[in-house]
Amino acid sequence: GELIVELLGLVDGIAITCIGAGGAPSTIMFKSRRKDRLKLMRMWKRALKREALADLNPETSEDARYRQFSGELDQLFLSEIVDEVGKRRETPHRLFVVPHAELFLFPFWRLSEYLPGMVVSVLPTTSALVLLRQRQRVLGGVRVAIGDASGTLPYAARELEWLPRYQTCSPDADALLRSLPEAERVHFSGHGIFDADNPYRSGVQLGSTG
Numbered sequence: 001g002e003l004i005v006e007l008l009g010l011v012d013g014i015a016i017t018c019i020g021a022g023g024a025p026s027t028i029m030f031k032s033r034r035k036d037r038l039k040l041m042r043m044w045k046r047a048l049k050r051e052a053l054a055d056l057n058p059e060t061s062e063d064a065r066y067r068q069f070s071g072e073l074d075q076l077f078l079s080e081i082v083d084e085v086g087k088r089r090e091t092p093h094r095l096f097v098v099p100h101a102e103l104f105l106f107p108f109w110r111l112s113e114y115l116p117g118m119v120v121s122v123l124p125t126t127s128a129l130v131l132l133r134q135r136q137r138v139l140g141g142v143r144v145a146i147g148d149a150s151g152t153l154p155y156a157a158r159e160l161e162w163l164p165r166y167q168t169c170s171p172d173a174d175a176l177l178r179s180l181p182e183a184e185r186v187h188f189s190g191h192g193i194f195d196a197d198n199p200y201r202s203g204v205q206l207g208s209t210g
Contacts (some may be wrong), residue, residue, distance in 0.1 A: 001092045002021065003094070007100060009101050028080065077106075081097070094120075105199060142183050145173050146186070149205055151204050170207075171207050190206075
């Protein structure tokens with residue numbers, strides 16, 4: 001079966017709501033101050049960057065810090081998710097994680113280390129799962145290419161020209177929304193905007209229809 005795990009970060013805690021095949025939700029709450037979560041996340045990201053940029057010896061202090069922060073993150077709330085999955089009468093084969101606000105930054109891919117054989121997917125909202133299942137994507141369908149709305153990337157247009165069998169879409173929201181439902185593949189060649197405090201406010205830079 002499948003299990004949806006929704007995580008809502010509060011000022012002094014995290015609420016985890018699980019929705020299984022039966023549809024009846026169960027919610028647990030555990031203490032975790034938001035400022036402590038953000039601090040730990042910043043430290044983990046710095047350690048992860050150092051670990052990725054260098055071929056570190058497992059005994060070096062930097063790699064030890066990475067393992068330390070990873071362990072603290074796991075203990076903070078990944079262990080809570082694993083425990084909730086273990087309480088299920090039937091072990092689900094697929095886990096949908098729906099984190100809100102800054103929780104989206106947490107490394108949910110680490111769940112696969114504790115739940116071997118389970119497929120883990122991260123969604124922006126629970127309603128996104130309904131929309132994805134309603135969409136009937138046809139293999140061999142339309143391929144859509146969106147260019148640079150800012151006009152500051154001189155090679156973006158040439159990049160789109162080299163794409164095989166792609167239809168060019170105007171880089172504005174209305175045109176994109178019309179094209180996406182029938183698209184098999186989407187290629188974007190432009191700028192992105194990232195909000196570190198709330199990743200759901202991140203996105204691609206589009207132009208105006210007016």
